[in-house]
Amino acid sequence: MKFKLTAILGATAAILASALTAQAQTVLKWAHVYETSEPFHTESVWAAAEINKRTNGRYKIDVFPASQLGKEADINQGLKLGTVDMIISGSSFAAREYPPIGVTYFPYIFRDPAHLITYTKSDVFKRLAEGYEKASGNHITAVTYYGTRHTTSNKPIAKCADMKGLKIRVPDVPAYLAMPRACGANTTPIAFAEVYLALQNGTVEAQENPLTTIEAKKFYEVQKNIVLTGHIVDHLNTVVSKSRWASLSDEDKKIFSEVMAEAAERGTKIIDEREKALVAKFKGMGIAVTEVDKADFEKTVMEKAKMEDFGYKKEDWEAIRAIK
Numbered sequence: 001m002k003f004k005l006t007a008i009l010g011a012t013a014a015i016l017a018s019a020l021t022a023q024a025q026t027v028l029k030w031a032h033v034y035e036t037s038e039p040f041h042t043e044s045v046w047a048a049a050e051i052n053k054r055t056n057g058r059y060k061i062d063v064f065p066a067s068q069l070g071k072e073a074d075i076n077q078g079l080k081l082g083t084v085d086m087i088i089s090g091s092s093f094a095a096r097e098y099p100p101i102g103v104t105y106f107p108y109i110f111r112d113p114a115h116l117i118t119y120t121k122s123d124v125f126k127r128l129a130e131g132y133e134k135a136s137g138n139h140i141t142a143v144t145y146y147g148t149r150h151t152t153s154n155k156p157i158a159k160c161a162d163m164k165g166l167k168i169r170v171p172d173v174p175a176y177l178a179m180p181r182a183c184g185a186n187t188t189p190i191a192f193a194e195v196y197l198a199l200q201n202g203t204v205e206a207q208e209n210p211l212t213t214i215e216a217k218k219f220y221e222v223q224k225n226i227v228l229t230g231h232i233v234d235h236l237n238t239v240v241s242k243s244r245w246a247s248l249s250d251e252d253k254k255i256f257s258e259v260m261a262e263a264a265e266r267g268t269k270i271i272d273e274r275e276k277a278l279v280a281k282f283k284g285m286g287i288a289v290t291e292v293d294k295a296d297f298e299k300t301v302m303e304k305a306k307m308e309d310f311g312y313k314k315e316d317w318e319a320i321r322a323i324k
Contacts, residue, residue: 024058025057025058025059025060026058026059026060027059027060027061027062028059028060028061028062028085028086028244029061029062029064029069029083029084029085029086030044030048030061030062030063030064030084030085030086030087030088031063031064031068031069031070031075031078031084031086031087031088032044032063032064032065032075032087032088032089033065033066033067033071033072033075034065034066034088035065035066036065036066039144039266039267039270039271040088040144040146040236040267041063041065041066042267043144043263043264043266043267043270044063044088044263045063046263046266047061047259047260047262047263048061048062048063050259050262050263051255051256051259054255054259055252055255058252059252061085061086064084069083069084072089072090072093073093075087075089076089076093076096079136079138079239079241079242080241080242082241082243084241085240085241085244086141086238086239086240086241086244087238087239088144088236088237088238088239089236089237089239090105090146090234090235090236090237091104091105091235091237092105092173092174092175092176094132094136094140094237094239095311097132097135097136097138098128098131098132098134098135098136099310099311099312100128100131100311100312100313100316101128101129101131101132102174102175102310102311102312103128103307103310103312103313103316103317103320104119104128104235104320105173105175105176105232105234106175106178106305106307106310106312106317107175107178107179107182107231107232107297107298107301107305108230108231108294108297108298108301109233109317109320109321110233110320111233112148112233113145113148113233113268113271113272115233115323116143116145116233116235116268117143117145117265117268118323118324119143119320119323120142120143120261120264122320122323124316124319124320124323125143128316136242137241137242138239138240138241138242138245139239139240139242139245140237140238140239141238141239141240141256141257141260141261142237142238142257142260142261142263142264143235143236143237143238143264144235144236144238144263144264144267144268144271145233145234145235145267145268145271145272146210146234146235146236146271147209147210147211147212147213147234147271147275148210148211148230148232148233148234148275149176149208149209149210149229149230149231149232149233149234150208150209150210150211150214150226150227150228150229150230150231151168151206151207151208151226151227151229151231152199152206152207152208152209152214152219152220152223152225152226152227153166153168153205153206153223153224153225153227154205154206154223154224154225155205155224155225156225156227156288156290157225157227157229157290157292158290158292158293159292159293159296159297160182160183160184160293160296160297160300160301161183161184162183163180163183163184163185163206164183164184164185165184165185165186166180166184166185166186166205166206167185167186167188167203167204167205167206168180168185168186168187168188168204168205168206168207168208169187169188169189169190169195169198169199169204169206169207169208170187170188170189170207170208171189171192172189174310175232175310176208176232178301178305178310179229179231179232179297179301179305180208181304181305182300182301182303182304182305183297183300183301185206188203188204190203190204195207195217195219196217196218196219196221196222199219199222199223200222206223207219207223208229208231210234210271210275211226211274211275211278211279211282212271212274212275212278214226214278215278215281215282220282220285220287224287224288225287225288225290226282226287226288226289226290227290227292228279228289228290228291228292229292229294229297230292230294231297231301238260238263238264240256
């Protein structure tokens with residue numbers, strides 16, 4: 001009888017402990033638009049598990065990839081509505097709330113991925129991120145390298161003037177349009193899912209994207225030239241909603257920030273290594289992969305695209321460029 005009572009009390013204690021743990025655990029939603037195979041997802045899943053571990057199970061984070069909770073505009077809105085707690089999103093969306101932060105998309109501002117990551121640890125980043133937080137309420141915890149944007153084309157391109165009159169598909173984001181328009185190209189905003197067909201049937205003669213996207217979407221099948229214009233070192237922000245960030249203790253804010261920064265650096269390394277391998281891969285496939293006179297491109301952009309027209313500040317551009 002005594003043994004049975006001890007067993008019953010033990011089982012009851014275990015159930016109560018389990019219930020208390022479940023009650024103490026906060027479940028969060030982390031959304032993005034990228035596929036499950038991409039590092040933006042795999043490293044977010046790693047970060048979610050790591051935060052769970054470092055907070056002793058107080059937070060369970062469910063990661064929703066591939067637009068499961070909506071397109072990029074939807075999940076940004078979700079931060080305000082409270083339907084998501086954190087997202088991965090481009091600076092073009094952050095710039096809708098606070099235009100100056102969009103300067104990081106201006107052509108040729110970053111030299112390479114290492115420069116981007118160094119920037120994220122600088123006072124300039126802190127100031128721009130604080131400006132965004134003040135405007136939106138949301139908090140940027142990390143920045144991940146997305147890839148350097150290059151051009152694919154039906155014709156060879158060596159200098160900026162070679163793009164004059166070129167029909168090129170470019171996302172309808174102001175900073176993305178700056179380089180092609182400065183070089184005299186005719187920009188066309190075509191839905192991403194339709195780009196391959198548009199290149200195939202000649203609706204457009206060129207497009208621009210990172211090498212990883214050129215590979216994934218097989219644009220090399222319908223374009224003869226991969227031109228390493230390297231005009232934008234593209235990147236994504238990890239953003240926590242105003243309400244969720246306010247709910248975290250200082251200790252938890254530190255844990256979230258550290259883990260998300262680690263995840264961003266892990267993702268950056270994966271993308272950087274993939275890109276370096278892709279140059280050799282494309283050349284091995286017999287595709288023309290060519291360098292350009294970047295100084296010529298940059299000079300033309302600076303002469304013809306005024307960053308003030310985009311809502312950016314020249315001093316921010318200069319401060320970022322100066323980071324070593």
